[in-house]
Structures are given as C-alpha cells and as structure tokens.
Amino acid sequence: MTKKLIIVDWGTTSFRAWLLEAETGTILSEITEGKGMRALHRSEFSAYAKSQLDGWRADSEETIPVYLAGMVGAPQGWQQAPQPPLPMRGEELVRDIVPVADMADTYIIPGVRQSGQPQDADVIRGEEVQIFGAMASLGRQSGLVCLPGTHSKWCEMQEGVFTRFHTSMTGEVYEVMSKHSILGLMADPSADFDSDGFEKGLGQVEGEGGLLNHLFKARARVLYGDLEQSQTASFLSGMLIGAEIRAMRDIYECEGREILLVCADRLAKPYSHALSHLGLSSRHISSKDATLAGVRALAALHGVNSK
Structure with a gap:
C-alpha cells in the first residue's frame, strides 16, 4: 500500500x-483556495492540476496516487467519469474509477445516478464520496445522510449499500430569490x-397555500406584518429549509432516526435548528x-481491486 495519498475535491x-498519510489519514499539507473549473478553460485543466500537485509529488521518493472527486468528472470537466445506477456498494463504485489520460497515477471517482421511472431520475457527482465517508467515519453500515448545499442531497445507506437519494435545489433557490427577485x-x-x-x-411553511404562496409572505409580512426587514434573509432561509425537510421527512420516515448532516459549520447551524424544530435529531460531520x-x-478498495 502506498504511504501517501493526494485527494482533490475539484468543483465548478x-x-x-490534501496530501495525506494513506494509512492514518493524517494531513501533511493542504490547498484550500484553488481555482474552480469555471475560472479555467478546459484546455488548462491538466496544466493547472499539475502546477498545484507536482510539488508534493516531486518531494516524494514514491509515486503518490491522486484521487479526484466532484464536477471534475462531469462532461464539462477534465475527463468524464460515468454515473452508474444505484443500488451501489463501495466495492462496485471503484470499478468505474477512471484513470486520467494525461497525468500518471491520477484517477477520477465516478458519480452515481438514480434510475427507474423517468420521474425518479436524479444524479450525484461529488457527494457520493462524502456519503461513504460519513458511514466509514462512524463505523456504520446503515444511516440517513443529509448534505445541505446549493443542491441539497438526502441519501440512504442500508447494510453498506447506497440505495436511494433525492435532490432539493434549496441553496440555489435561496440565492436566486435573495438576489434576483422582488425579495432581493x-x-x-x-x-x-x-x-x-x-x-x-x-x-x-407549516400553513396552507404551498411554497410559492409562502415565498411572497416574506414581502407582505415586512410591509404589514411582524417581520423586520433585517430578518428577511433568515425568514426566506427558514421557509426553504423547512419545506425541504418536511418533504424529505415523509419520504424517508425520519421519526426516531438520527440524521447525519454532512456540511460546513455555517450550514449545520440552520439545518440542525430546523430539524430540532420539527422534532428530529441530527449529528454533524464536516464535509471535509x-x-x-x-x-x-474508496482508494484503498481501488488499490486492492487493481492488483
């Protein structure tokens, strides 16, 4: 087994x-603020990755493998990686890991998709590693994971198998409504x-009328109700997160279950608040x-399968 490992989360x-000790997971060095793909032309992806990572590799006597996750494997990314359908074990996911053509010992982890009826179609790219990671970090084989963000994901693992997920556009709708609508x-x-x-x-959002009706209340309650203008952003956030959780609560039968929140601290606060408000328990695990x-x-499984 290699002594060191480079992990890259490369998104839009x-x-x-991160440069890690492969066996212990100890972080030896990290890059926290590199360029997303949107800031580069596709022809620049290879050179940019090498410029960021070659220093770590040059200082090592061994060849350090690089594993990338995220939108780097999307059709518009560095090199496309597949999105095999669920259900899926980690051992099955690593079979579709893609070697990068123009950078030695570098691999892109695939996303996953949900198939079935046309209306059930859904996709993940990047969060799949966090779902397996959340389970591994707690030593669990089963659980319900919520990954808040631009496109929030609710995912279920059963006996080591990633079985299903749903996406909510909560973060993106919040950004659009708060910047490009009358609520802005x-x-x-x-x-x-x-x-x-x-x-x-x-x-x-607990009342009647539906979300589209409730959204306008952010304006009406400031004009003639009990809402201060300075509270509008938090009010909007509460409506959207509340609507998301209420919908997922019914789908995943959340009563009596601990929901694992995989996200940054800034998102853990409102989501844990909302879950508690609805009588649901949660535990936070950082996305990093x-x-x-x-x-x-997954890299350990890939190394075994590659031998």
Whole structure:
C-alpha cells in the first residue's frame, strides 16, 4: 500500500487538495483556495492540476496516487467519469474509477445516478464520496445522510449499500430569490443568522397555500406584518429549509432516526435548528472530514481491486 495519498475535491467554483498519510489519514499539507473549473478553460485543466500537485509529488521518493472527486468528472470537466445506477456498494463504485489520460497515477471517482421511472431520475457527482465517508467515519453500515448545499442531497445507506437519494435545489433557490427577485429588495444574504426570523419562516411553511404562496409572505409580512426587514434573509432561509425537510421527512420516515448532516459549520447551524424544530435529531460531520474518509476508503478498495 502506498504511504501517501493526494485527494482533490475539484468543483465548478473551488479546488481543494490534501496530501495525506494513506494509512492514518493524517494531513501533511493542504490547498484550500484553488481555482474552480469555471475560472479555467478546459484546455488548462491538466496544466493547472499539475502546477498545484507536482510539488508534493516531486518531494516524494514514491509515486503518490491522486484521487479526484466532484464536477471534475462531469462532461464539462477534465475527463468524464460515468454515473452508474444505484443500488451501489463501495466495492462496485471503484470499478468505474477512471484513470486520467494525461497525468500518471491520477484517477477520477465516478458519480452515481438514480434510475427507474423517468420521474425518479436524479444524479450525484461529488457527494457520493462524502456519503461513504460519513458511514466509514462512524463505523456504520446503515444511516440517513443529509448534505445541505446549493443542491441539497438526502441519501440512504442500508447494510453498506447506497440505495436511494433525492435532490432539493434549496441553496440555489435561496440565492436566486435573495438576489434576483422582488425579495432581493429586502433580503440581505450577508446578514447574520436571525433565529427569530428563521423560526417564523419555519412556521410559515407549516400553513396552507404551498411554497410559492409562502415565498411572497416574506414581502407582505415586512410591509404589514411582524417581520423586520433585517430578518428577511433568515425568514426566506427558514421557509426553504423547512419545506425541504418536511418533504424529505415523509419520504424517508425520519421519526426516531438520527440524521447525519454532512456540511460546513455555517450550514449545520440552520439545518440542525430546523430539524430540532420539527422534532428530529441530527449529528454533524464536516464535509471535509467526510470527503477525506470517503476517498481514503474508496482508494484503498481501488488499490486492492487493481492488483
């Protein structure tokens, strides 16, 4: 087994990389603020990756393998990796790992997709490693994982098998509504989290009328109700996160289950608040820790399967 490992999470807007001790997971060095793919032309991906990682490799007597996850494997990425259908074990996922043609000992981890009826189609690229990582870090084979973000994912593992998932466009809708709609005249996305405004948003979506009706309440309640303009962003966040959780609660029968929140601290706070408000329990695992644990586990399986 190789002594060191390089893990890269390369997305549309970010590039993060870690040099690890493969066996222990100890971080030896890291890059936290590299260029996302959107900042580069596709013809520049190879040269940029080498410029970021070759220093680590040059300082080592052994060849250090590189494993990449995220949108780097999308059709518009560096090199396309497949999205095999669920259900899926880690041992099965690594069979579709793709070697990068123009960088030695470098591999892209595939995403996954949900098939079945046309209306059930869904895709993941990047979060799959975090799901396996969350389970591995807790020593579990089964569980329910929520990955908040631009496109929030709710995913279920049963006896080591990734069985199903659903995507909610919560983060993207929040950004669009707060910046490009009439609510943007009132909402300040950079405002501090306001628990009272957030609670009012959670309560709003419990009433009748549906989400499209509730969204306009952010304006009406500021004009003639009980909402301060400074609370608008938190109110909007509460409505969207509340609507997401209420929908997923019914699909995944969440009562009595611990929901694993895999995300950054800034997202763990509102999601854990909303889950508690709805009587659901949760545990937070950082997205970084889940990514590293997941890629390490998959890289180990890939190394065994490649022999």
